Amino acid sequence: AAERAERELLEAHAAAKAHAEAALQSAIDVGELQGIRDAIAEHAEAAERGQRSAVLQHARRRRDELAKAQRRAAHYQKLARQKEKKEEARAQARAAEAARAESEAAARAAEEARAAEARAAAERAAAE
Numbered sequence: 494a495a496e497r498a499e500r501e502l503l504e505a506h507a508a509a510k511a512h513a514e515a516a517l518q519s520a521i522d523v524g525e526l527q528g529i530r531d532a533i534a535e536h537a538e539a540a541e542r543g544q545r546s547a548v549l550q551h552a553r554r555r556r557d558e559l560a561k562a563q564r565r566a567a568h569y570q571k572l573a574r575q576k577e578k579k580e581e582a583r584a585q586a587r588a589a590e591a592a593r594a595e596s597e598a599a600a601r602a603a604e605e606a607r608a609a610e611a612r613a614a615a616e617r618a619a620a621e
Contacts, residue, residue, distance in 0.1 A: 514548040521552055526559040 513536035520532035529552055536549050 510546065514546055517548045517552040521548075521555050524555075524559070526556065526563060529556045529559065 513532070517529075517532045517536055520528040533549065533552050533556060536546075536552070
């Protein structure tokens with residue numbers, strides 16, 4: 494009876510391992526980081542009982558690769574947003590400089606127009 498119970502336990506562990514490996518392989522094939530993490534967590538219980546497998550090792554490597562790729566993508570997105578903000582700030586600075594230059598030119602033109610008007614008035618007054 495003890496041998497039978499032990500055999501059944503071993504068969505149950507083997508079945509659990511086979512199921513976990515199938516889930517791991519399926520998650521690897523899908524290639525989604527969270528799915529692989531979940532499958533590894535599920536299979537970790539069997540691994541703790543000394544039933545490690547090549548599929549689990551492969552899943553962990555794939556998980557690490559996907560996590561690294563995800564971090565890299567987030568980093569590049571952050572860099573792109575920073576570059577965008579810098580370009581926007583430069584464009585705003587150029588627009589502000591153009592507006593300032595235009596304002597100064599308008600002020601000079603107005604001053605020149607007043608000076609011309611004053612000369613014309615002085616000329617009219619001298620001619621009378």
